[in-house]
Amino acid sequence: MMRIKYLKSPNYIFCNKRRNVRSIVIHYTGMRSLQSAVERLLSKKYKVSSHYLVSRTGKIIQLVKDNNIAWHAGISNWFNFKNLNKNSIGIELENKGHQYGYQDFTRKQILQLIKILKILKKKFKIQNINITGHSDIAPNRKSDPGEKFPWKKLYKNDLAIWHSLDEKFINNFRLKKLININKKNMLKMIKKLGYSRVLTAGHLDKYFIKAFQRRYRQHLINGIFDQECYLILTNLQKFI
Numbered sequence: 001m002m003r004i005k006y007l008k009s010p011n012y013i014f015c016n017k018r019r020n021v022r023s024i025v026i027h028y029t030g031m032r033s034l035q036s037a038v039e040r041l042l043s044k045k046y047k048v049s050s051h052y053l054v055s056r057t058g059k060i061i062q063l064v065k066d067n068n069i070a071w072h073a074g075i076s077n078w079f080n081f082k083n084l085n086k087n088s089i090g091i092e093l094e095n096k097g098h099q100y101g102y103q104d105f106t107r108k109q110i111l112q113l114i115k116i117l118k119i120l121k122k123k124f125k126i127q128n129i130n131i132t133g134h135s136d137i138a139p140n141r142k143s144d145p146g147e148k149f150p151w152k153k154l155y156k157n158d159l160a161i162w163h164s165l166d167e168k169f170i171n172n173f174r175l176k177k178l179i180n181i182n183k184k185n186m187l188k189m190i191k192k193l194g195y196s197r198v199l200t201a202g203h204l205d206k207y208f209i210k211a212f213q214r215r216y217r218q219h220l221i222n223g224i225f226d227q228e229c230y231l232i233l234t235n236l237q238k239f240i
Helices: 034-041 107-124 151-156 167-171 183-192 206-216 227-239
Strands: 004-006 023-028 052-054 060-062 088-093 131-133
Touching: 023 107, 034 052, 052 107, 088 107, 107 151, 131 206, 167 227, 183 227, 206 227
Parallel strands: 004 060, 023 088, 023 131, 052 088
Antiparallel strands: 052 060
């Protein structure tokens, strides 16, 4: 049984009937310390919150009840959903983030996260494809939980999607330019994964590409959609 500490954030919308929760969004706190993150999530001034916060030592804090709307997603898109606060659960992971010194997530932290995700997945009947990162739903604004987040480990626990390609094999296609690719079909495949805003001036948006890479091609985040990325995209279609 998980031990959960309850600290009530004032930043939420009360719901008197069962919410239609369709997704879970994973964040990192992006602050210098756990204390500063907690203070912000509890402050009326900043108007932000999440349902859960998991510290680097594995301590779980619940800030907003599952059935209430936390303010964590902001302007966001996933499949046909916009502004995901009302249809999602938000989970913050203590991590200084890219601004203050991006850290590996701890073993205890991820084990506790997995426990929470399993409970929430069952409770709300959430599909694995809808367990997302903040950068997936808001790629032009956010980069969390980032390229160090262990999506593959979540996949092995039936909590996410991940490709089944051999890493050594796909490395051979890294930085190789896409040739003779049907752009329309590629866009269809991308949107089938949930990404709904992927074009800028008729070209793949660099923010989307980096979000895709942080999720599925974590060893190189360069904003270039190469043959390696395309192979991963194609392989992921098995989850559709």
